[in-house]
Amino acid sequence: MPLAHPAHLMFSSDSLLKALYESLPHAVLVVDADRNIVAANAAAQTLFGYAERELTAMRPGQLHAEEAESRDIGETLFPLGTDSGTLHRQVEFRCKDGSVFPAELTVSHIHAESGAPVGLVVMIRDLTEVLAAQAEQLGIERILKTALETISEGFAVYDPDDRLVLCNNAYKEIYAISAPAMQTGRTFESIIRYGLEYGQYPEAGETKEEREQWLQMRLSNHTVPSTPMVQKVAAERWVQVDERVTEDNYRVGLRTDISTLWRVKSEAERLGTMLEGVAQEVYLVNLKDGRILSANRSALENLQYTLEEIRELTPRDINADHSVFDLAEKIAPIIAGSAKVLTIDTEHMRKDGTTYACRVRVERLDTESEPVVMAFAEDITERLAIERSLERKQHEFETLVANLPDFITRSRPDTTLTYVNDHYARFTGLNVDEMVGRRFIDFTPEPLRAGLMDHFASLTLEAPIKTMEQEMVRFDGVRRWYLWSNLMVFDDGAPVELVSVGRDITESREARERIAAQSRELSMRNDALEQFGGVVSHDLKAPLRQIQLFADMIAEDVAAGKTDDLEMYSTHVSERARLLQRMITSLFEYSQLAYQAITRKHFEVTSAITAAWDNLSVNVVESGGRLKDETNAIAYADFDLMTQLLQNLFANSLKYRQDARAPEIRVTSQYADGIVSIIIEDNGIGIDPVYAESIFGVFQRLHRDERTYAGSGIGLSLCRRIAESHGGSIVLDREFRDGARFVVQLPFGRA
Amino acid sequence: MLEPDAAFHLGPEFDNALNRMDFFRLFKALASNFDARYFALIEVGGDETRFDAHGGHSLHNLPDALLDAKGGFSRDEPLLAHVLVSSAARSFDATDVKSPLLEQGGAQSAVSVPLHTVTAKRFALILLCNRERPDHKELALISHEAALVFQRYFDVILSLDSITGLSDREIQIVRWTSEGKTSAEIAIILGLSEHTVNSYIAAILRKLQVVNRAQMVASALRSGMIN
Amino acid sequence: MTGQSAPTPPLILLVDDDPTEQLILKRKLQSVDGPKIDLEYVPDIGQAVERVSAGGIDLIFLDNRLIPNNDFRETAPLLRQAGFVGPIGIISSDISGAYFREFREFGVDFRMGKDEIDGNAISFIISEYTRDQLSETCAEDFL
Secondary structure (H helix, E strand, O other): OHHHOHHHOOOOOOHHHHHHHHHOOOEEEEEEOOOOEEEEOHHHHHHHOOOHHHHHOOOHHHHEOOHHHHHHHHHHHOOOOOOOOOEEEEEEEEOOOOOEEEEEEEEEEEEOOOOOEEEEEEEEEEOHHHHHHHHHHHHHHHHHHHHHHHOOOEEEEEOOOOEEEEEOHHHHHHOOOOHHHOOOOOEHHHHHHHHHHHOOOHHHOOOHHHHHHHHHHHHHHHHOOOOOEEEEEEOOEEEEEEEEEOOOOOEEEEEEEOHHHHHHHHHHHHHHHHHHOOOOEEEEEEOOOOOEEEEOHHHHHHHOOOHHHHOOOOHHHHEOOOOHHHHHHHHHHHHHOOOOEEEEEEEEEOOOOOEEEEEEEEEEEEOOOOEEEEEEEEEOHHHHHHHHHHHHHHHHHHHHHHHOOOEEEEEOOOOEEEEEOHHHHHHHOOOHHHHOOOEHHHHOOHHHHHHHHHHHHOOOOOOOEEEEEEEEEOOOOOEEEEEEEEEEEEEOOEEEEEEEEEEEOHHHHHHHHHHHHHHHHHHHHHHHHHHHHHHHHHHHHHHHHHHHHHHHHHHHHHHHOOOOOHHHHHHHHHHHHHHHHHHHHHHHHHHHHHOOOOOEEEEEHHHHHHHHHHHOHHHHHHHOOEEEEEOOOEEEEEHHHHHHHHHHHHHHHHHOOOOOOOOEEEEEEEEEOOEEEEEEEEOOOOOOHHHOOHHHOOOOOOOOOOOOOOOOOOHHHHHHHHHHHOOOEEEEOOOOOOOOEEEEEEEOOOO | OOOOOOOHHHOHHHHHOOOHHHHHHHHHHHHHHOOEEEEEEEEOOOOOOEEEOOOOOOEEOOOHHHOOOOOEEEOOOHHHHHHHHOOOOEEEEOOOOOOHHHHHOOOOEEEEEEEEOOOOOEEEEEEEEOOOOOOHHHHHHHHHHHHHHHHHHHHHOHHHHHOOOOOHHHHHHHHHHHOOOOHHHHHHHHOOOHHHHHHHHHHHHHHHOOOOHHHHHHHHHHOOOOO | OOOOOOOOOOEEEEEOOOOHHHHHHHHHHHOOOOOOOEEEEEOOHHHHHHHHHHOOOOEEEEEOOOOOOOOHHHHHHHHHHOOOOOOEEEEEOOOOOHHHHHHHHHOOOEEEEHHHOOHHHHHHHHHHHOOOOOOOOOOOOOO
């Protein structure tokens, strides 16, 4: 359609130019020197929305969106000058429908053949889409940049020539010392060298050679990255270095701060070494993610896991007793930090599914950054078994205590009972509950209380246990003797508890008293025996010594030719010799009878009296003595010894008769309280009560003149010996005045 | 049984010995054990010109005829002089030594045993034996037995000096003495013999280290034993 | 020290229930060297007390076992109660009893076995207990 008006053009044109003009995607306007639009191509018509005739009726300034811009451009171009070049700027135009669009404006001068400017060619390129695309591009870049800044990891990109393309702040922050060198375009090596120089890499070494070596290693890792590596960048800071090579040979580096993890790990390793040999199972658990960081050998062996396997597990995995919820609840105080230590009894499950009881002591270790939990687990299977066995033993012990014949009490030092066993309670007639809480001193008879309290007060830390014997009254009034062992328990030097055990010693005490009584009697008998020995020694020595002296005197007198006293001396010698013989005979009899074994039997006393009397028949006839036997008793004794006893008494009665009177002997008997009494009385000269005891001594004579009494002095002594060997006695009745009366008492039957 | 036991003086009576009489019996038994009828334990201290058989702690059974007029011996008596020059026992034969004691005692031989107390008092024990002179073996036995009995004599009788404090009986006697009672009166009061009372007083004087009854009472008052 | 110059010979009282002992002791006294010693005899403690009360006794030999008394502990004090302050010696065939150690508590001065008695023992006793009595003021040498 514009081709219909080429004739209007004042310059020659060819067909190519015209085709270009019409088919150009950009709008083209032709403006004359008077600022009139003289032509507009199809693109212009489409762009502005005006028909060609509408455009040709308009001036170019009317198409601008901005008045100031329109004026400015107009003043720049008009009036047309010869030196005016091409104008190129971005402006905004308004379409017929009022919409505004950005465009790139290119204005060229049209010159006449004379060189004078005659018009302008205005080319307008719609920039709407271009600018939109540009804006979109910018937005994406901004988002990327922000994104890079927001990630905590350090990020850097190096181009194929190993120059820094970009890095984020985290990267600079990680390599804080090297940061000033991190400028786009600097090579990786120069940045590293800068860092080395200023001490960015503590692990690089001290000497130049070490650093160079480290650098070469670092560069080779960088050039050909393999697995991630850990790099120390400050005293307490470790980063993990991940590097990749892109398809177009860029190097992308990622730096992750793993200081906490690394520190925990190193602590765990240190702890691990220490705890490796510990018999208890030890686990280190990261409180943040719940993973087991480490476990010692005991734990691994018992659980049957390897260290690698267990590092994949959490405490929940090995816990067989608690539900996840229960465990969480239990462990909550540790996680919350409100408790530092917890002890949990639970069961652990081995890899093979078996379980064992264990007591876990959980301790929170607050390290600088992340808290860790150290758990000590003790396999308490055995301990539980021991505890169960202890419980069983305790039960057995309690049963034993309850059934012991001994009294067992526990009380406070003031004797307030805290425990009594059944046996003691039964003894008092109260039940256990009635006794506990009462003071046992109140159960003690009043007169004994002060002594008992003194006894308790005498218990000291050095000598906390003492025994005492105490007579106790049972609820029914029966008296028993108890041996109490009292133990005072001290705490911090002060008495806190009294433990008393009382044992019934009634029988043994009685036995002891019997023995004491027996030994007293034995001792008495020994004294008597010693006296007997002394008497015998004395009385036998006397006549012997005299015999020798008289013999010496006879010898001296014979030597001196003196004869007056010889007869008297020899008479003395004969007398003494006879006396000696009699004494020896008596002693022999005595020893035979006195120490003869006793053979007891029951017999009528009368039978022994008859036998004794018959034995003395010669004396009876000589003295004219008479016997009145009025006994009716049965004796339980040795018949022969009793006969001897009676015979000795009868013999005395026959001997110690009053000159004018025939001896008369009367024997009676009595029985009372298990004792048979035999009373022998005569009508003789009697015995002065002063001598009531001494007559029973060996060789005791009451009458010096042996022509009156030819006794051996041993008869009564033998009587007493016989009576005592039967557990009985013989005494002289001191009251009897009409002669002598002896009372023999014998226990009837076994005592 | 009739004869004293051979070691009577070393038997129970050794331990039972309480007074001079008892030691007389022990020494007599010792002597007769070696056929000595006479013995004499004589104190030989000082530089006197004679030995006193009656004074001090001497003990003997010599008849008066064997002593001089003053109840002692001349310093020339060889049996006693021996202990001044020797510390070992020696036996003498009557024919070898000119000893008036041996000769007048009618003995065949004699033994002289030097003895001394830990307080350095010197004694001689003389035995006049009716037998041949004891040989060295017997001499050793005699010395030994003499030393034992003498030590006991010292312990019981002579060493009162070292005993401190008075017995109840001694205090009774001091008390009565302080009230002006004579020994005879005190003997009646306490049921003792006058001799025993005097023995107690002698012991008290030695214990209190005083020389007469007045000093005894004063010392006892001072020390509060009586008041 | 003075020699014995008593105008009358010392008088010993023998208390023994065996009269034979008198005979024996009399014979032994004859063998004592030196001046004469007189002897009196009583057979029991009752007569002894009577005799002592009459005075003139210088020394008593007391038999340990006087029938019916047990031993000297019963008899010696009776003599003291009678006012006798002279020496008392217990004589016995056997003096081994432990109670003999207490003799001084019963007013006894010495004890002696009957077989130990001979002439010079008696001389010693006379000398020790009847001569050289301690003076009232000069006792320091005496034991």
